[in-house]
Structures are given as structure tokens and as C-alpha cells.
Amino acid sequence: MGQDFPQSNVFAVIDLGSNSFHMLIAKHMAGGIHTIGRVKRKVRLAAGLNEKNVLSVEAMERGWECLALFAERLQDIPAQNISIVATATLRLATNSDHFKSEAERILGHKINVISGELEAKTIYKGVAHTSACQGRQLVIDIGGASTEVVIGQGFSAELYKSLDMGCVTFLEKYFCDGTLSKNNFNKAISAAAIEIAPIQSQYIDMGWELAIGASGTIQAIQEILAASGESEVLTLERLLAIQKQTMQYASIAQLQLPGLSEERRLVFVSGLAILIALFRSLEIQQMGLAGGALREGVLYSMISDFQNTDIRNRTLDGFTERYHVDKRQAQRVTELSVKLAKQLAQSWQLDMAYITPILTAVAHLHEIGLVVDYKQYHQHSAYILNNTGMPGFSKTEKQLIVALTLGHRADLSSKLFTGLGSQTLLATRLIRLTRLAVILSMRRKDDVLADFAVTMDKADHLHFSFAGQWLSEHPLMLSELEQEATYQHRMSWQLTIER
Missing domain, CATH: 1.10.3210.10 (Hypothetical protein af1432)
Structure with a gap:
């Protein structure tokens, strides 16, 4: 019996990231895209890179083991509806072909190792399709081994760069002893600032109206702020306050900030250091969280209906x-x-x-x-x-x-x-x-109402009136409006219905 795909409107995107592998399953229906499944596994592939960018056997095996789990779910989805992308670590690894060939055998599908520039543009597309896209915006995604920085408008990325710094690689370089010291933070922040320096003036000169973060680091910081009852908008002042909180703990192993998940704890401080450097170098005033990123960008690129519409x-x-x-x-x-x-x-x-x-x-x-x-x-x-x-x-x-x-x-x-x-x-x-x-x-x-007017006097007291005798001739409407005046009065809002 041949394989049957009754749900040809189901799509899958797999993102082989440097920190985690993700699988997103979505259905195209009712004029939109609806997530019906997500699987995420912490693989920390970038931690397996040595100084010569050779990927360790242990790291590759962690990745293959994860993909064997993903492969089971892909069996029910049409091949043309599946897209698998790999990012920074497999761009860097000198033996990435070895990992890739075995991964493709496990999955039964080709893997596309995308360039840093394409990754940045795709991340922007994912943000543009899932967030409040108004005016020119700066999008930042801190990954495991790279950080993408994009300025765009609408659905178009205008300025984009992938920087060689990430929360896993910086963890290995600057927090390898696990110590939460001022010295370790300063080294990481300074190193990030050096990476940002070549693009700094170009990005500041172009400018933006809204800054959006599209990574786990930004989400983790929002959750920490929410847990402490603060606004979830990120500012440099709040980032530095969280840095100060982390240094009350001697090591990453002991780190227990309210709102910080155990899953994020290990790479949180390195991501925070990179974000502090980005805020300082690019003079970012505040930042919110995006609704999507790379996986969503790949997904929306697969479906022609969503290439250019009002979100x-x-x-x-x-x-x-x-x-x-x-x-x-x-x-x-x-x-x-x-x-x-x-x-x-x-x-x-x-x-x-x-x-x-x-x-x-x-x-x-x-x-x-x-x-x-x-x-x-x-x-x-x-x-x-x-x-x-x-x-x-x-x-x-x-x-x-x-x-x-x-x-x-x-x-x-x-x-x-x-x-x-x-x-x-x-x-x-x-x-x-x-x-x-x-x-x-x-x-x-339609066309059952007479002309009406609402005016306000002092203390937000509203006066509502209809032209002529219309309201007197429509007792049900009058009754409903008078009941509404009662409801509003209970909230100390004054509403007078003029007969």
C-alpha cells in the first residue's frame, strides 16, 4: 500500500541550532498558520567544537540521537512540506559533512546549511510575520554560536549581519570555570563589543523605531522581570540589575533567579553578557520579545499565500x-x-x-x-x-x-x-x-440609527444624544443605553443619555 498524506496542509521545519535542535509542526488552515506540535532538545552542538573547529564525536552523537526522535514524526508529512536548516556550528565545523551525511540518512531528507546572511534575513522574515511590524525595526537573535543583527521594514531586511558570537561559544570561552565573577562578565562583554564594533556606526546611522529580540536569552530575561513584578520591556538598566543579581551566586551551578528556567540556566549568563554589549554598542533604549524567528521564517517562506500580506x-x-x-x-x-x-x-x-x-x-x-x-x-x-x-x-x-x-x-x-x-x-x-x-x-x-453624538465635560462625564426624537421612538435602545449608564456609574464613570 502506498503512503497516504491526507493532510497535505501540514508542514514541518527542523532547525539544527548550535544550542538546541527544534522541530516545528504547523497546519495551514482558516487563512493562517497554526502550530500543532513543537519538539525541542538541548544538544549544545557548539560545545563540541574545538579550537580547530572540529566537531567532537560526542556532540555529533547527541545530535544524531535527537534527530532519530524527530524522524518518527516526519513520516506522516509530505516531503515537499519539510524543510531542514542548519546554522552556525555546522557552518564552522570542518567535519560538518560527516555529521550531515549521517543526519540526512536518519531523517531521510536533505539538510540545508544556510549562510549567516540568509539566516539573518530568514530570522527577520519570521519576526515580520509573527510580530507587530510597524516602521523600521532592529531584530536581534542570540544563538548558540552566532548572533544575527538585522534592520528591516515591513517584510524586507535592509541591513543584516551574522556575528561570530553565541551563548554556547561564549560560555565555553569566558565562563568555562562556571564562576559568576565580574572579571568573567567583563571579558565576555568586551569580547562581544569587539565583534559588534565593525557594524556599530552603520547600524546606529540607519536607526530604527522598535527593537525586538528573537531568542531564548530575551525570553528568559522577560520571565525574570515578570517574576519580580517588573515591566517586561528590556532596558540596559534592567539588564545590569539582573547581571548584579547573578553575581550574588558563586557559580552557574548555584544560579537560581526567580523566573529563570533550569533549561536556560547554563547558557543564560553568556547570553546576558552578549545582550549587554549589544545594548551599549548599538545604543538600544528598550527591547521587546518577538513572536517568531528562524523556524517561523522558514515556514512562511514555504507557503506562497504568506509572501506579502497585511499581518x-x-x-x-x-x-x-x-x-x-x-x-x-x-x-x-x-x-x-x-x-x-x-x-x-x-x-x-x-x-x-x-x-x-x-x-x-x-x-x-x-x-x-x-x-x-x-x-x-x-x-x-x-x-x-x-x-x-x-x-x-x-x-x-x-x-x-x-x-x-x-x-x-x-x-x-x-x-x-x-x-x-x-x-x-x-x-x-x-x-x-x-x-x-x-x-x-x-x-x-445597517442604516437603522439616526445621527448621534457623544461629548465630554469635566471629569470624563460623557453625554450621549440622538438627533430629533429617535431615541424616544426606540424604547429598547433607550433601555439598553440607560442600563449601560448604570453599569458605568458603578465604576464611577458618568454617562448621561440625553432624551
């Missing part, structure tokens, strides 16, 4: 298709919420360019929970969004969208705004508008 629209289209959203109703709520926001934009100093995509997303996503149950559908909608990736929206934007979705109907609670930080005031204002837009669209029909 946010693609994300919303995927949700609306998957959860059978009433698109016309979503458009009504969008138009109404944006109209309300424009009327208060000056009074509330709203940045329409920033909030319009947020309001649009909420309008398209607030009803996805209807597929579960009507009674608490807003809670189901928020739960789904909170636990699903939203490519094109930053973490902060996603938190805001979840809060607005959860609070768009029924009782309100101050708990809605927990964890929103500096976004809290904006969230309270947008939630008031969103709730009104949902009520105004309740007939789910």
Missing part, C-alpha cells in the same frame, strides 16, 4: 473564519466604535492611528466565544484570545484587546485592568466606547 488583517481573517464570525456585524461595530472615538479624540487626546487597529480587532473578535455559549460568550472570547497567538499585534496590544473583549458587555470590574500598567487609562476609555458601539449595533442591521 493584522490576516490574523483577524483567520479568527473570523475559524469561529464563524458575522463579518458584516464586525464591520458595523468597527465603524461605530471608530466614529465614537473620533468624536472624543481631542478631549481624550486619543491617537487614532494607534487605537483604530485595536478597536477594529475587538470589533472582529468580541463574538468568537459565541461558538461556545451565548450566556458568557464575552468570557469565552477573552479566554480564546488570551490563549491564542495574534501575529501582528504586540504583547501590550494583545493585552488591551483581551481586556476590551472581556469587558464589552454585562458587569464591569476593576479587575479587567489588572496588569495593563500605563495602558490602564486608555483601556478604561476605549472600553466605554466599545460597549456603546456594541449596544448601538444590536439590531445587526
Whole structure:
């Protein structure tokens, strides 16, 4: 019997990294790409390189053993939907052909050892397809044996470089004794600065609006910051504070920072040293975490549908298709919420360019929970969004969208705004508008509303009115709006419905 591939829309990417080997399994459906499996094994291939760049037998065997596990999963996926890439260590190793031939025999597929430049461009593509891509951005990925530094805009990498430094190779060079000393840190940071120096002025001169990190080091630092109750935005001040924390421990073996996983502990300090050097040399002010990197870049390159589209629209289209959203109703709520926001934009100093995509997303996503149950559908909608990736929206934007979705109907609670930080005031204002837009669209029909206006006086007191006697002629709408005024009053928000 011939092999059958009923799911030709399933894809696999394997990344033979210098620290870990990763396998990503994804399905192309409902207008998007959805992860259905991930396997990761710590191989530390780069630790097997000697001073002559010969890869040790022990390191190669660790890699082959891992790939034997991956091979089992690949059997069910069409060959043309599988891509396997190798990076810095196999670029450097003088005996990489020996490793590669045995690895290809195990996997039954060809392995592509990609150049540093192609790796950098592919990482950028992965970030561009999975993160909030706005304006020119700096993307940094600290790998096991190389660090990619890219400046790009949209889907195009404009300036890209792969530097010969990584968290595994720097661990072997500068923390080989395992000691967490100021001297070891300084040596590692200085060495990284020397690697960065040739590209420093070119990158600073080009500039960027947003810096994004796409590696385990950046994620680990975010988790440490979150565990200590701090903002998850990386700054040099916070990196130096974490460095100081690590040096309270005598050795890497003893290192136990809150939020730092055991899996990341060994290569954390070397990655941190490289990141500190990058922040200083490139004058980075702050950095967030990307939604994807190399594997995602390879994956999106395999599927022609995603070569050049609006990521946010693609994300919303995927949700609306998957959860059978009433698109016309979503458009009504969008138009109404944006109209309300424009009327208060000056009074509330709203940045329409920033909030319009947020309001649009909420309008398209607030009803996805209807597929579960009507009674608490807003809670189901928020739960789904909170636990699903939203490519094109930053973490902060996603938190805001979840809060607005959860609070768009029924009782309100101050708990809605927990964890929103500096976004809290904006969230309270947008939630008031969103709730009104949902009520105004309740007939789910076009051209049923008279002209209306919302104005504000002191202390954020809103006044809502319709032209003529329309509201008196529509008692259900009047009742719903008056009930909404009661809900908002319980939050100490004043809303007056003018008859």
C-alpha cells in the first residue's frame, strides 16, 4: 500500500541550532498558520567544537540521537512540506559533512546549511510575520554560536549581519570555570563589543523605531522581570540589575533567579553578557520579545499565500473564519466604535492611528466565544484570545484587546485592568466606547440609527444624544443605553443619555 498524506496542509521545519535542535509542526488552515506540535532538545552542538573547529564525536552523537526522535514524526508529512536548516556550528565545523551525511540518512531528507546572511534575513522574515511590524525595526537573535543583527521594514531586511558570537561559544570561552565573577562578565562583554564594533556606526546611522529580540536569552530575561513584578520591556538598566543579581551566586551551578528556567540556566549568563554589549554598542533604549524567528521564517517562506500580506488583517481573517464570525456585524461595530472615538479624540487626546487597529480587532473578535455559549460568550472570547497567538499585534496590544473583549458587555470590574500598567487609562476609555458601539449595533442591521453624538465635560462625564426624537421612538435602545449608564456609574464613570 502506498503512503497516504491526507493532510497535505501540514508542514514541518527542523532547525539544527548550535544550542538546541527544534522541530516545528504547523497546519495551514482558516487563512493562517497554526502550530500543532513543537519538539525541542538541548544538544549544545557548539560545545563540541574545538579550537580547530572540529566537531567532537560526542556532540555529533547527541545530535544524531535527537534527530532519530524527530524522524518518527516526519513520516506522516509530505516531503515537499519539510524543510531542514542548519546554522552556525555546522557552518564552522570542518567535519560538518560527516555529521550531515549521517543526519540526512536518519531523517531521510536533505539538510540545508544556510549562510549567516540568509539566516539573518530568514530570522527577520519570521519576526515580520509573527510580530507587530510597524516602521523600521532592529531584530536581534542570540544563538548558540552566532548572533544575527538585522534592520528591516515591513517584510524586507535592509541591513543584516551574522556575528561570530553565541551563548554556547561564549560560555565555553569566558565562563568555562562556571564562576559568576565580574572579571568573567567583563571579558565576555568586551569580547562581544569587539565583534559588534565593525557594524556599530552603520547600524546606529540607519536607526530604527522598535527593537525586538528573537531568542531564548530575551525570553528568559522577560520571565525574570515578570517574576519580580517588573515591566517586561528590556532596558540596559534592567539588564545590569539582573547581571548584579547573578553575581550574588558563586557559580552557574548555584544560579537560581526567580523566573529563570533550569533549561536556560547554563547558557543564560553568556547570553546576558552578549545582550549587554549589544545594548551599549548599538545604543538600544528598550527591547521587546518577538513572536517568531528562524523556524517561523522558514515556514512562511514555504507557503506562497504568506509572501506579502497585511499581518493584522490576516490574523483577524483567520479568527473570523475559524469561529464563524458575522463579518458584516464586525464591520458595523468597527465603524461605530471608530466614529465614537473620533468624536472624543481631542478631549481624550486619543491617537487614532494607534487605537483604530485595536478597536477594529475587538470589533472582529468580541463574538468568537459565541461558538461556545451565548450566556458568557464575552468570557469565552477573552479566554480564546488570551490563549491564542495574534501575529501582528504586540504583547501590550494583545493585552488591551483581551481586556476590551472581556469587558464589552454585562458587569464591569476593576479587575479587567489588572496588569495593563500605563495602558490602564486608555483601556478604561476605549472600553466605554466599545460597549456603546456594541449596544448601538444590536439590531445587526445597517442604516437603522439616526445621527448621534457623544461629548465630554469635566471629569470624563460623557453625554450621549440622538438627533430629533429617535431615541424616544426606540424604547429598547433607550433601555439598553440607560442600563449601560448604570453599569458605568458603578465604576464611577458618568454617562448621561440625553432624551
